Amino acid sequence: MARPIQKPFWLDPYPVLFPPTQLALTDPDGLLAIGGDLSPEWLLNAYQKGIFPWFNEDDPILWWSPNPRSVLFLENLIVRKSLIKVIRKQKFTVTLDTAFEKVMENCSKITRPGQNGTWILPKMRDAYTQLHQKGHAHSVEVWQNGELVGGLYGVALGKMFYGESMFSLVSDASKVGFVALCQQLKAWGFEIIDSQVETQHLKSLGTQLITREHFESILKRNTQKKFPPKAWQFEVDWQAPFLAIPCDSSHQSSAL
Known part of the structure; x- marks a missing residue:
């Protein structure tokens, strides 16, 4: 049959x-x-x-x-030697929730392999801007010489962060923003970032595939943790651990 x-x-x-x-x-x-x-x-x-x-x-x-679902367990974040060197040069400034709409706009303009056009349409930007105004959607901005050169945005519920999109106008900008976010989320007691679908870019930073069943069990546990919706700002010096280590090997955040 x-x-x-x-x-x-x-x-x-x-x-x-x-x-x-x-x-x-x-x-x-x-x-x-x-x-x-x-x-x-x-x-x-x-x-x-x-x-x-x-x-x-x-x-x-x-x-x-x-x-399966692509996720990053924050303890498995990989920061390679080349990226540590970039962070140590301190050529980027990273902020949270200071230019949400500009980050979304830039994410919508980035050309991506295998994609014709963008899914970050005006109605999507309007919808996530509303979530941002309610304290549920957040942006990471990466600045160089006062110019926005990279960033990412996503949604937070409880202590669960769902990454949506990132962009980079100069080499390593989005990676630096992602690492900075990971350091702050870990300090707040977050466990995981949902990256939805696997990409080589995120895989190089430590993402892995897990089953939907496993993902949803983690999701349930973390969305129930109390973390009020609000505008975010850095509460840790996210660069400090990288400035204190030698640059002779790849590094995992679990060792920081």
């Missing part, structure tokens, strides 16, 4: 309700549902379940829960 063809679920704008993630398609990997809305209520409900929106300009809203 032929197996029934799987199809994603169609969502109405209301109520805010997703099907179980176990029902996501395997081809394309992780496509779960179509429709709904990009309001803060929809987005926060989605991230609580490990679901995120990702669609092109001519598509309806598409919601995803890939299996």
Whole structure:
């Protein structure tokens, strides 16, 4: 007997309700549902379940829960010798939540291999700006000589951070921003960054693939930890550990 063809679920704008993630398609990997809305209520409900929106300009809203999932356990962050040297030169300044909309705009303009155009459309930028104004979406800005040259943004729920996109206009800028964020998140007691889908760029920094089941167990534990939504700023000197070590080998943050 032929197996029934799987199809994603169609969502109405209301109520805010997703099907179980176990029902996501395997081809394309992780496509779960179509429709709904990009309001803060929809987005926060989605991230609580490990679901995120990702669609092109001519598509309806598409919601995803890939299996396996790309994540970074903060204790496994890899900072290679070349990047340590860049950090030690202190040619970049890194800030948090000072230019969220500019970071999103730059992320939308970066050309990415295998992608035609951008999924960071004006309605996505408006939606995540609303989350930022509510203290749930955050940006990392990397500056050089007063110019924004790199950064990334994502969403935080409890002590769970979901990375969305990053950009770099000069070599290593986005990596420096990512390392700085990792140091601060670790100091706040965060355990993991969700990087959604594997890329070689993030894999070089220590991301790995885990099953959806494993990811969701981590997700549940960390979203329940109390960490109030608010604008972020650095509360640690994130560069200090790298300034204090020799530059003769690759380094993992767990040793810092």
